[in-house]
Amino acid sequence: MSTHHNSAVDSAPRDGHEHGHHHGDLDWEAMAAHLENSGELQLPVLRQTAARLGELLDPGHEVRRVLDIGSGPGVMTCVLAEAFAGAEVVAVDGAPALLDHTLARAEGLGLGARVSARHAELPGALEGDGAGEGGVGRADLVWSSKAVHHLGDQQGALDALAGVLNPGGLLAVAEGGLPVRCLPRDIGLGRPGFQARLDAVQEHWFEIMRTELPGSASVVEDWPAMLSRAGLVRTGSFTLLLDLPAPLGEQGRQFLHDQLTRLREKMSESLDADRKTLDVLLDSESPEGILHRPDAFLLSATTVHTGVRPA
Numbered sequence: 465m466s467t468h469h470n471s472a473v474d475s476a477p478r479d480g481h482e483h484g485h486h487h488g489d490l491d492w493e494a495m496a497a498h499l500e501n502s503g504e505l506q507l508p509v510l511r512q513t514a515a516r517l518g519e520l521l522d523p524g525h526e527v528r529r530v531l532d533i534g535s536g537p538g539v540m541t542c543v544l545a546e547a548f549a550g551a552e553v554v555a556v557d558g559a560p561a562l563l564d565h566t567l568a569r570a571e572g573l574g575l576g577a578r579v580s581a582r583h584a585e586l587p588g589a590l591e592g593d594g595a596g597e598g599g600v601g602r603a604d605l606v607w608s609s610k611a612v613h614h615l616g617d618q619q620g621a622l623d624a625l626a627g628v629l630n631p632g633g634l635l636a637v638a639e640g641g642l643p644v645r646c647l648p649r650d651i652g653l654g655r656p657g658f659q660a661r662l663d664a665v666q667e668h669w670f671e672i673m674r675t676e677l678p679g680s681a682s683v684v685e686d687w688p689a690m691l692s693r694a695g696l697v698r699t700g701s702f703t704l705l706l707d708l709p710a711p712l713g714e715q716g717r718q719f720l721h722d723q724l725t726r727l728r729e730k731m732s733e734s735l736d737a738d739r740k741t742l743d744v745l746l747d748s749e750s751p752e753g754i755l756h757r758p759d760a761f762l763l764s765a766t767t768v769h770t771g772v773r774p775a
Contacts, residue, residue, distance in 0.1 A: 499537045506539070514547035520770055520772070521604075527548045538567070545573075554582055555580070587621055607637075617680075620681075638767065687769035696774075700771075716760075718755070
């Protein structure tokens, strides 16, 4: 499971938010570099997020075990291991190639002793074993970024995630936020408003993706209310901003080029006249391409919804 629909084909910068997904046609090994680049761009936001999660726990609540559900290449997994220095952190994902990257990253950062990987698909990973334990075991903190929306029954997924929390534990899900912005309204190519039209195409794609999921159920996506229905208290949300202004650095430009490439591949038939604009933006030799133009920037908002299991 895993990048949300807040970006080109469901993947704005975050931990590399496209992991844990059930997209059987994706080559996760090929995606790993893109996802890791995405996560590293988002590191300041991820570190702020981890610190905020620590503040939302009761002062006396010791975090001994953390689950990163839909962990991707493990950027956030390692941030959580750094933030909660006494905890075992378990990366859970359905893509073995990405779990390999997680373990390699943890070793490289000196976190290998406390970071482990569990290959499992959701929601099966959370099913009980008959003794009241979830398939991934109990945890004091459960983090899941852009993964729940890839499950047909989102409320059921939150119920299951809440069910593996220890009393006093915290569930945090990153869902929603705002679409990535990377270009001005008028870019001198095609008709102004290019990015807004891309948003519409992606929203349509996301709607189709949701309806085609097994067990798809419509729900008002009021995430704090959904967390309350899952039995959690002190529910709420916070949003953090990634703001990389123009002129954008090479790493950010490569991320955007990868994102737009994937959009071109997946949604070409829906782009109409904007396809030519997109082709110019993807031309690595063109001064008007995303790799070279001076007006490219990266602005994204990540929203995290949280709730605590009653002690």
